[in-house]
Amino acid sequence: MANYQRVLLKLSGEALAGSQKTGFDEDTCIRVAGQISELVNQGIQVAVVIGGGNFWRGRSSKTIDRTKADSIGMLATVMNCVYMSEICRFCGMSTEIFTPFACGDVSELFSKDKAVGAMENHKVIFLAGGTGHPYFSTDTATALRAIELDCDAIVMARAVDGVYDSDPKQNPDAKKYDTVTYQELLDQKLAIMDLTATVMCMENKVPTLVFSLNEENSIINNVAGNITGTVVTA
Numbered sequence: 001m002a003n004y005q006r007v008l009l010k011l012s013g014e015a016l017a018g019s020q021k022t023g024f025d026e027d028t029c030i031r032v033a034g035q036i037s038e039l040v041n042q043g044i045q046v047a048v049v050i051g052g053g054n055f056w057r058g059r060s061s062k063t064i065d066r067t068k069a070d071s072i073g074m075l076a077t078v079m080n081c082v083y084m085s086e087i088c089r090f091c092g093m094s095t096e097i098f099t100p101f102a103c104g105d106v107s108e109l110f111s112k113d114k115a116v117g118a119m120e121n122h123k124v125i126f127l128a129g130g131t132g133h134p135y136f137s138t139d140t141a142t143a144l145r146a147i148e149l150d151c152d153a154i155v156m157a158r159a160v161d162g163v164y165d166s167d168p169k170q171n172p173d174a175k176k177y178d179t180v181t182y183q184e185l186l187d188q189k190l191a192i193m194d195l196t197a198t199v200m201c202m203e204n205k206v207p208t209l210v211f212s213l214n215e216e217n218s219i220i221n222n223v224a225g226n227i228t229g230t231v232v233t234a
Contacts, residue, residue, distance in 0.1 A: 004223055006045040006119065008127075008146040009036070010138070010156045013054035013080055015213045022054050024083055032157075033084070033091040035219040036124055040093060044223065045119035047149060048126045050084060051138045052076030070134035077138060078103060081128035094123045100132030112148050119149075139197035147204045154201065154208040156192075157219055161212035162230035163192050179231045192232065205234040 011032065018025025039046050055076035056069075064072075078099060085095040096118045097107040107128060108114060118125050130141040146154050160168065161176070165188065168174040182202035185192060192210055193201075201208060209222045211229025218228060 004044060004152040006047070006149065006151050007039070007153050007155045007223060008047045008049060008142060008149065008151045009219065010142045010154060011048065011050045011084075011213070012158055013051040013076065015157060015159060016050065016080065016084070017054040024054070026087075029084060029087045030091065032213070032219070033087045033093070035217060036088060037091050037093055038220050039223060040122060040124060046124050047115070047119065047145065047151065048081070048084065048124065049138055049142045049145065050077055050080040050126070050128070052080060055079065067134040070130075070136075074101075074129045074132070077130060078106065078128040081126035082106060085124075085126050088124050094121075095126060096123050097126045097128055099129035101129055103129070115149060136196070137194050139193040140200070143193070143197040143200040143204075143206070146206050147200060151206065153223075154206060155219060155223055156208055156210045157213035158210060159212065159214070160210075161215065161228065163190055163210050163232065165190070177230045178227070179233060181233055185232065201232075202234050207234070208232040 014021065016024055016029055018028040036046055052073045056073050081097050085097055088095050098110040098115055099107040100110050102109065110127065115125050127141065127145045130136060130138055131144060142154060163177045163180050164174040166174045182198050185198050209227065209229060209231055211218050211222050215228055221228060
């Protein structure tokens with residue numbers, strides 16, 4: 001069984017949207033919150049990063065300046081974190097939202113000491129707003145915060161149930177890996193996370209668990225060591 005004391009859960013915005021593909025699917029979000037609550041009840045400290053793809057995919061825009069498009073994306077992640085924070089509160093948890101830029105009374109400015117202190121006080125923390133800079137994805141923000149906060153693992157709940165040697169949607173014969181290294185991700189150009197995030201995780205030896213959010217209790221099971229997806233190691 002895995003012995004993680006602190007994990008960073010990465011959720012895609014699209015996963016929270018459910019079948020409607022945009023906005024929020026409340027039932028899905030409540031199920032996710034229930035699993036987070038179980039981790040907290042087990043004494044595991046949880047930080048959460050959420051992508052913004054259920055609201056905005058600015059990199060596909062050819063009319064908006066890239067830096068402005070990325071700013072919109074950062075604000076989309078703030079909306080997602082505010083929503084999931086409230087869902088977690090509805091499910092009985094205490095939460096705190098941190099951003100790398102001022103958002104009025106919506107969030108606290110990120111600092112490692114405050115974030116760690118909140119987790120040690122049994123709060124689920126939400127790390128919104130990416131890195132606060134354009135040209136960096138939420139993958140990079142996930143790697144950066146996991147390293148800064150000394151997380152034992154990144155827990156990546158996605159639409160796909162692990163890492164494959166090719167796109168399983170395009171290739172029915174795609175091979176799923178039980179384990180794979182970050183170097184193999186780079187060598188084979190397996191885009192489970194972006195290049196910057198991959199190199200950061202490899203250099204700092206932070207493992208990543210990649211699995212499907214759609215499987216029942218998948219977050220709880222994979223954190224407990226009952227791996228249904230792929231473990232990415234240094």
